[in-house]
Amino acid sequence: MADNRAKRDDLPRTGSNRTTSTAAPTGAHRRVIERAVKLAYGVVDDHILQGQKAAERLRAGTYSSADFDSDLKHCLQRALDLSKEFGVVGMDFVDAVRRLAGPGLSAGSPVADVALEVKSKRRNQVKYDIRSSPTRFSPAVPPLHSADKTKEPLKDIHFVVRDGQRPVLVVNIPDNHPYGVYSGAIVDSETHEPAGFITVRILEDEKP
Amino acid sequence: MGRSRPIKVAVIGGGCASMAAAFELTRPEHKGRYQLTVYQTGWRLGGKGASGRGPAGRIEEHGLHIWLGYYENAFKLLRECYAELGAGSRGRRHVEWRDAFFPDPHIAVSEPHRHGDGWAHLTAHFPPADGLPGDPPTTDPLSLRNYVIRSAILLRTLLIGIETISPLDRNERGRDDLASAEAIVEKAAFLLRYGFLATAATAVEALAVVEAGLKMGSKLPAGVILRLVEAVAANIKRRVENWVAADDEVRRRWEIVDLVLAVLVGVVRFGLLTDPRGLDAINHYDCREWLRMNGASEHALDSAFLRGLYDLVFAYEGGDPSRPRLAAGDALRGGFRMFYTYRGAFFWKMRRGMGDVVFAPFYQVLRRRGVRFKFFHRLENVRLSAAGSGEGGERAYVEALEFSVQAKVRGGRDYRPLIAINGGPCWPSEPEYGQLEHGAALEAEARDFESHWERTRAATRTLRVTRDFDFVVLGVGLGAIPYVCKEFIARDSRWRKMTANVKTVATQAFQLWLSEDLQQLGWEPPPVTLSAFVKPFDTWSDMGQVVPAEGWRRPPQTIAYFCGALHEPDDGETTAKDGYYAASREKVRSNALAFLDHEVRHLWPKAADAERGFRWELLVDVGDQQSGQERPGRHRRGRMRAPDRSRFDSQFWVANVNPTDRYTQSIPGSSEHRISPLDNTYDNLTLAGDWTDCGYNAGCVEAAVMSGRLAAHALSGSPALEGIVGFDHP
Secondary structure, three states, X not given: OHHHOOOOOOOOOOOOOOOOOOOOXXXXXXXXXXXXXXXXXXXXXXXXXXXXXXXXXXXXXXXXXXXXXXXXXXXXXXXXXXXHHHHHHHHHHHHHHHHHHOOOOOOOOOOOOOEEEEEOOOOEEEEEXXXXXXXXXXXXXXXXXXXXXXXXXXXXXXXXXXXOOOOEEEEEOOOOXXXXXXEEEEEEOOOOOEEEEEEEEEOOOOOO | OOOOOOEEEEEEOOOHHHHHHHHHHOOHHHOOOEEEEEEOOOOOOOHHHOEEEOHHHOEEEOOOOOEXXXXXXXXXXXXXXXXXXXXXXXXXXXXXXXHHEEEEOEEEEEEXXXXXXXXXXXXXXXXXXXXXXXXXXXXXXXXXXXXXXXHHHHHHHHHHHHHOOOOOOHHHOOOOOOHHHHHHHHHHHHHHHHHXXXXXXXXXXXXXXXXXXXXXXXXOOOOHHHHHHHHXXXXXXXXXXXXXXXXXXXXXXXXXXXXXXXXXXXXXXXXXXXXXXXXXXXXXXXXXXXXXXXXXXXXXXXXHHHHHHHHHOOOEHHHOOOOEOOEHHHHHHHHHHHHHXXXXXXXXXXXXXXXXXXXXXXHHHHHHOOOEXXXXXXXXXXXXXXXXXXXXXXXXXXXXXXXXXOOOEHHHOOOOOOEEEOOEEEOEOOOOHHHEOOHHHHHHHOOOOOOOOOOOOOEEEEEEEOOOEOEEEEOOOHHHHHHHOHHHHHHOHHHHHHHHHOOEEOEEEEEEEEOOOHHHHOOOOOOOEEEOOOOOOOEEEEOHHHHHHOOOOOOOOEEEEEEEEOOOOOOHHHHHOOOHHHHHHHHHHHHHHHHHHHOHHHOOOOOEEOOOEEOHHHEOOHHHOOOOOOOOOOOOOXXXXXXXXXXXXXXXXXXXXXXXXXXXXXXXXXXXXXOOOOOOOOOOEEEOOOOOOOOOOOOOHHHHHHHHHHHHHHHHOOOOHHHOOOOOOO
């Protein structure tokens, strides 16, 4: 009886499209955005935490001028840290956009031709962006900081510049250094003017 | 499919989803390709949206029904239905959709006074929004990014609103003379006290104000800085206590700020802006739990605003008030749509019963289009083809539909279900017995055709595939699935998971007709829909707008509907017993009596007092009126004899414990187990109902209509998925 029965057609899709953007970010673009998002909620979290701490102290009647001073310093330090991090993210973002857009997009002054040498047993990623050739100035890299102030800065990062050779950026990562993102500026040691940015990401060791 | 003959579609059930599917499948564009027959238990359409007309033509609802301003699909179809009805009326009087609804901008929530007896009611007015629900879409507002922006704007508005009550003039800020030092102290104190409620922004801003004082440096005498900070602390300590006690308005506003902040933090923290699952990514969390994870304070989590959200969707597992459970993603989706995408008004209230406003027009239009309706047909079983018997990898399919015929219509004619009251077509609260074979006996017996436990039948009927139907739209309530789809559940693990995980809850409701108006009862604010009130009837709506549609000789001054979840026993045995329905009705009656005696005075202080209880004489008894428009026939409720508690028997109440009457919930972790109407596992079947995976997985009219439209798409390819508003919502 059912030989001639009607059948529904299979449909191209059977569920909602929940994707919020038709151009889902991928690759470098995605990493940059994820980083920005992480930083953004870090800001909100910090604000909430600080508000809660201040409120608790007020409620307990223990808020004093010393607390105020500490809070203010913390605020300022955090603002500086975040500004620095956002600066790095901004550079990463521009870089990612530039790569996605292809060679037609000008990135401003030419990127310096620098070799990289990383001395580390840890999994890592290093990104840098130098806008002037290190042969034209004396580059220096102050310690790179993490947004998490409990983590020691990365201190052993320097340039090796020899006549007639490509400058080499040497990054030394101690074996026991905590994982995280460390970033900072590359400066001209003479003028202390920033000449670029560097970010070192120490990744968690893979589980066996 | 490539067929020339019409395709016969059996639509099971007559609720919103089924009507939407039928409306779509019989559009003129299909040129009669689909021949539909709707099979309905009992004498009326409507499902959980059914209403009837009782004595004095009064409207008796399944529960409280209010349409919201974001019900885009529901309004679109209903407006088209009214337009078609009007076009076919050939000059006869017809009602426009705008005449059937009126915009209501008021909503209220309640909270117990923190000190002492009683409840406080917080009324909000939502301003009119551009457009009307069901209008063609303008831009696409249904994006998370848009919602986040709207949330930020709301946050800012709320913050500014709070600042306006500052004792300080905003112009004081920045003055650098000595006199302003005290102003800075005041300002800092004012801001810091909100930090007490764990709100971050103001605490930081307060510090900035103090910082400004510091920067005055040399302009301030020695010791002023220290005095400034100490004064802030002392001031706060004193004023926070006063503020918590006295400044409820600010506290409530802050609770909303707190919740919105938590939502914003959560959206970012959980990466929802980029997650391909959209808000479904957090559906395994309870809404409160998720908000708590993102920094919401306990004050905000227990706020009237959030409790009201749970109440509106009966989000209590098993009806137990101590088990609130609401999936975070579904809650956010509903909340975003409710607050940020409504058009016209926040609420749209019906001027007549939902059956009259919605299902009578659909019935009339569908009849005109050639749809057949078979009332008194209770589905007993959906029979599947033998598993794996198909040739060439054929899928399993619905082989037969087995019905009980509850009553036969005289002369084999079609049952005519509508009656006219005040000139408009309505559904009666009881069958038109005169049309039925043995009608007098059935009436004397008071046969309840809609009861799950009433199994008496006049005949059986089996529909067979190809002979009687080609496709099936299964539009019964989720609660009925375990009874009518046993073969699916036995054979298919997805159906087992769906029925085990997607929960329903029984609800309870009662309606009052009162002889005094709201002001006389002691309610001063505008007529409202109010939630978060005392359990078990946590939601109240003034329904005075329906008075003119009823048939009273001396109209009541107020009509009030109350509803809430009904706490049921956990064991299935009790709920399966024959007497369960009657026992549940008695429980609701008892709940309502206690509520009126002890709780309603917190809403209507002049309707009751703590010593004497409720003023029962306020209730308007049909028996006191000899209305010319009162329908002949038996009145199911008892007659009032004296103005005491027994007078309540003249009012109307329901216990929605029938499987098909139960409300579909959005329990955490349940959405993933829903099955879509688009699912093609059984290739002549589609599902329709607010319990399906329809893009908006919530128990409401809009979800049901979306599901019905999807069911139509599954069978015919139309409407386009992109045209189903909200289906592709993040």
